[in-house]
Amino acid sequence: MGHVLDPRIKLRHIACFLEVARLKSVAKAAALIGITQPAVSKTLQELEHLLGTALFDRSRRSLVLTASGEIFLRYAAVGVTALRQGVHSIASASSGxxxxxxxxxxxxxxxxxxxxxxxxxxxxxxxxxxxxxxxxxxxxxxxxxxxxxxxxxxxxxxxxxxxxxxxxxxxERVALVVRAGHPLLAHDPFDIAMIENYQVVMPPPGSVIRPIVERLLIANGIGRLRDEVETVSDAFGRGFTRSSDAVWIISEGVVAEDVADGILATLPVDTAETLGxxxxxxxxxxxxxxxxxxxxxxxxxxxxxxx
Structure with missing residues (x-):
């Protein structure tokens, strides 16, 4: 007969573990769940005691899953997802x-x-x-x-x-865009190094295109930008670029309609290597x-x- 699930393992243990695993921080998980940091730490310790193994490597600045933690995450996430789908299905059936x-x-x-x-x-x-x-x-x-x-x-x-x-x-590829009438549009030939004289709106570290943008700049001899603004907000990037001389480096799909409408313009930079x-x-x-x-x-x- 297979192992019976320990009845002492509660849904609160699983939910707490999943949030800490996702956020890699007890403090952030506590703020999200709405309980104190000591309560989160105690819940994790209870779960690890019940499972008989450490789920997190606490020797680093941010919490990192151990090999056992990675395995448990895979199954815990599937179980919670199935439970949520069941709850959603019942709620959907009730609400139509x-x-x-x-x-x-x-x-x-x-x-x-x-x-x-x-x-x-x-x-x-x-x-x-x-x-x-x-x-x-x-x-x-x-x-x-x-x-x-x-x-x-x-x-x-x-x-x-x-x-x-x-x-x-x-x-699609990455594009370098500026407002209509931007001074850089008047340069012929255009050199990408000219953007170093302006504020540059960049995707932040951790965003999917940040490494792609960094490789593009390095390939063109641009190291650290002098004046950089980081954002994942396309609303901010669009508004800031339209009202300033900033250069916005962004996926072309985000600004395709702005360029088509003549509100923004694409700088003549070969970004073929950024195609993804x-x-x-x-x-x-x-x-x-x-x-x-x-x-x-x-x-x-x-x-x-x-x-």
Whole structure:
């Protein structure tokens, strides 16, 4: 007979473990859950005692999962996801409406999702869409915990894709954009080194395109920028670039309509080396609901037309 689950392991233990694993911080998890840091630490210690093994390596500045912690995370996340899906299914059956939650990077939030959600809504399903945006690492953590059904955006680094499947939709490159009438647009020939004389809006460390942008700059002889502003907010980047002489380095999909409308302009820089895949990331261990599959297909259809 197989091992019986220790009845002393409660859902609060699992939920606390998952949040600390996601945030890599007891303090951040405590603030999110709404309990004290000592209470979080005690809950983790109880879980480790019940499992008979350490789940976190506490010798570093941020908490890192041990090998046992990695294994437990995989199964705990699946279990909590299944439980959440069950709760959502009951709630949906009661309300008559299914919620489909999508994690989206800014590039698809601006270019693909609006039209995809329109197509999805036009199908008349008893379902509604919720769009969650943020940095790629944050969205993947939500996906791993089952808080979003799938993620749309650039493919993450291989080590971050364990347990996930990626479906390629199209490829796009990074662009350097400025406001219409910007002084740099008058230079012919143009040298990318000229951007060092201006504020540059950059994706922050941890964002999926930051390493790509850094490689582009280094390849063109640009080391540390003199005046750099970091943001993942396309609303801030758009507003700041339109009202200043800043240079915004961003995925071209985010600013495609602004460029087409003549509000922003692309600097003549060869960014072919930044071309990267954009697509759908989903978990390999769970199945999507029919409404989630319908929204997924709408995204595929819109992306196909974009190609």
């Amino acid at each position: 409406s299914v919620l489909v939650t999508v994690g989206a990077l800014p590039t698809v939030s601006a270019r693909i999702l609006p039209r995809a959600v329109e197509r999805f809504a036009a199908q008349g399903l008893s379902a509604r869409a919720r769009i969650v945006t943020g940095p790629n690492a944050y969205l993947l953590s939500l996906l791993r915990l089952g808080d979003v059904d799938f993620v749309v955006g650039r493919m993450a680094e291989p080590e971050a894709m364990i347990g996930f499947a990626f479906e390629h939709l199209y490829s 895949p954009v697509g759908l990331t989903s978990r390999v261990d769970t199945s999507l609901t029919l409404p989630a599959q319908a929204l997924l297909q709408s995204i595929r259809d819109v992306a196909a037309k974009r190609r």
